[in-house]
Amino acid sequence: MRRVVITGTGMVSPLGCGTEISWSRLIAGQNAARLVTEFEVEDLPAKIACRIPTDPSIEGAFNPDDWMEPKEQRKVDPFIVYGVAAADMALADAGWHPKTDDDQCATGVLIGSGIGGLEGIVEAGYTLRDKGPRRISPFFIPGRLINLVSGQVSIKHKLRGPNHAVVTACSTGAHAIGDAARLIALGDADVMVAGGAESPICRISLAGFAACKALSTQHNDNPQKASRPYDRDRDGFVMGEGAGIVVLEELEHAKARGAKIYAEVVGYGLSGDAFHITAPSEDGDGAFRCMTAALKRAGISASELDYINAHGTSTMADTIELGAVERLVGNAASKISMSSTKSAVGHLLGAAGAIEAIFSTLAIRDNIAPPTLNLDNPDVETGIDLVPHVARKREINVALSNSFGFGGTNASLVLRRYEG
Amino acid sequence: MSDIAERVKKIVIDHLGVDADKVVEGASFIDDLGADSLDTVELVMAFEEEFGVEIPDDAADSILTVGDAVKFIEKAQA
Numbered sequence: 048m049r050r051v052v053i054t055g056t057g058m059v060s061p062l063g064c065g066t067e068i069s070w071s072r073l074i075a076g077q078n079a080a081r082l083v084t085e086f087e088v089e090d091l092p093a094k095i096a097c098r099i100p101t102d103p104s105i106e107g108a109f110n111p112d113d114w115m116e117p118k119e120q121r122k123v124d125p126f127i128v129y130g131v132a133a134a135d136m137a138l139a140d141a142g143w144h145p146k147t148d149d150d151q152c153a154t155g156v157l158i159g160s161g162i163g164g165l166e167g168i169v170e171a172g173y174t175l176r177d178k179g180p181r182r183i184s185p186f187f188i189p190g191r192l193i194n195l196v197s198g199q200v201s202i203k204h205k206l207r208g209p210n211h212a213v214v215t216a217c218s219t220g221a222h223a224i225g226d227a228a229r230l231i232a233l234g235d236a237d238v239m240v241a242g243g244a245e246s247p248i249c250r251i252s253l254a255g256f257a258a259c260k261a262l263s264t265q266h267n268d269n270p271q272k273a274s275r276p277y278d279r280d281r282d283g284f285v286m287g288e289g290a291g292i293v294v295l296e297e298l299e300h301a302k303a304r305g306a307k308i309y310a311e312v313v314g315y316g317l318s319g320d321a322f323h324i325t326a327p328s329e330d331g332d333g334a335f336r337c338m339t340a341a342l343k344r345a346g347i348s349a350s351e352l353d354y355i356n357a358h359g360t361s362t363m364a365d366t367i368e369l370g371a372v373e374r375l376v377g378n379a380a381s382k383i384s385m386s387s388t389k390s391a392v393g394h395l396l397g398a399a400g401a402i403e404a405i406f407s408t409l410a411i412r413d414n415i416a417p418p419t420l421n422l423d424n425p426d427v428e429t430g431i432d433l434v435p436h437v438a439r440k441r442e443i444n445v446a447l448s449n450s451f452g453f454g455g456t457n458a459s460l461v462l463r464r465y466e467g
Numbered sequence: 468m469s470d471i472a473e474r475v476k477k478i479v480i481d482h483l484g485v486d487a488d489k490v491v492e493g494a495s496f497i498d499d500l501g502a503d504s505l506d507t508v509e510l511v512m513a514f515e516e517e518f519g520v521e522i523p524d525d526a527a528d529s530i531l532t533v534g535d536a537v538k539f540i541e542k543a544q545a
Contacts, residue, residue, distance in 0.1 A: 116484055117484060118481075118482065118483060118484030119484075181512070181515070182512060182516070184509055184512065185505040185508040185509050186505060186509065189505075
């Protein structure tokens with residue numbers, strides 16, 4: 048199969064607009080969690096979230112007008128704006144702006160979302176109830192559909208290759224990158240714009256995830272302490288928002304045009320738990336088989352892993368994933384660093400796997416493992432370095448990024464330094 | 468310009484994001500103001516909402532310019 052490398056990245060995250068600013072703040076140990084003030088939260092059990100900074104006085108603030116005309120923004124839910132923005136950044140970073148028929152048709156898009164335009168559906172529901180069907184906008188459907196991020200990006204940049212979207216809850220971003228890499232490996236495209244976008248922070252979503260007992264509810268008065276993967280006082284995840292997009296490219300295609308190569312996508316594994324709609328099986332079987340499949344595809348042994356970006360949502364499932372990793376790496380545990388960047392940016396649901404794959408890529412580029420914030424009292428003992436509190440400078444040549452979603456859907460990506 | 472024409476013009480500017488000086492009586496929503504077929508559906512809905520009139524689909528199909536919209540609404544409200 049053909050080899051696939053990452054040649055561009057783009058990100059809108061709770062730490063800022065842009066890959067580099069998000070990354071520098073991440074490794075500096077910044078935490079994006081705060082009280083939600085944009086809508087009523089008094090009656091919600093979870094009142095906090097990791098929101099994208101939009102105050103223009105903050106460096107790296109996100110201004111949607113920079114990426115989409117206001118009249119177009121009005122027609123879509125924010126996840127589409129985030130996805131379009133991150134894709135613009137990734138394509139600019141890759142320096143890939145196809146002009147010829149051949150180049151446009153060899154470039155595809157595969158961007159997913161976990162839940163898509165939830166808030167817009169709620170609003171349209173009110174309109175339908177209060178004003179009747181004649182007041183439902185013609186943009187209601189195309190502004191909410193998950194694959195419309197891929198659609199909008201393809202239209203904006205004239206990308207006429209495979210156009211696809213993934214919906215696998217919190218595994219979406221990782222599945223999108225893995226599936227897109229496979230399309231390139233099999234020859235369906237030479238370049239793919241891939242990742243995830245999500246704008247879930249609204250009342251119905253906070254209510255729904257809290258009802259599933261998935262959200263942190265005990266740290267509303269101290270939001271920055273709420274996302275604490277592996278810590279004994281963790282009590283659920285903190286919701287995040289944003290988008291992460293990569294440009295994936297066939298290796299020879301990237302070399303021929305002298306593109307900057309961040310890392311190679313060497314492995315991708317998938318599995319299903321077949322156990323429960325929201326909980327992983329206690330033996331971590333799904334996670335273990337998923338990681339094993341990714342390493343097998345990469346032709347890499349577990350002992351060669353340097354860094355793992357954990358799914359680590361700050362829920363009870365953290366220790367199940369940790370157990371599966373311990374089983375995977377065996378005696379090599381002491382040489383591996385594993386952290387959850389959700390401790391800093393929260394859980395971006397369908398975008399999580401994509402921004403975490405980007406963080407893993409940058410961990411390789413800069414030889415630095417981002418920290419797990421708030422890990423004051425590890426819930427279980429482990430020989431694996433969980434990178435508590437501060438980033439760790441260390442050699443990282445191979446990284447694995449895990450994503451696990453509701454429905455028991457698992458994805459692991461293995462990335463390796465490209466040596467040329 | 469009549470009150471109705473002013474209000475129509477404002478809706479067109481808001482929805483299509485175009486400069487005010489382009490929104491003249493003879494301007495075609497699609498050919499001159501950059502609207503697509505979905506934009507025109509939304510414009511008609513906005514006119515209905517603003518003026519409290521019902522614009523049936525067959526009538527909407529014949530509203531192609533700013534002037535068409537003003538004329539339809541003036542007639543409906545007369």
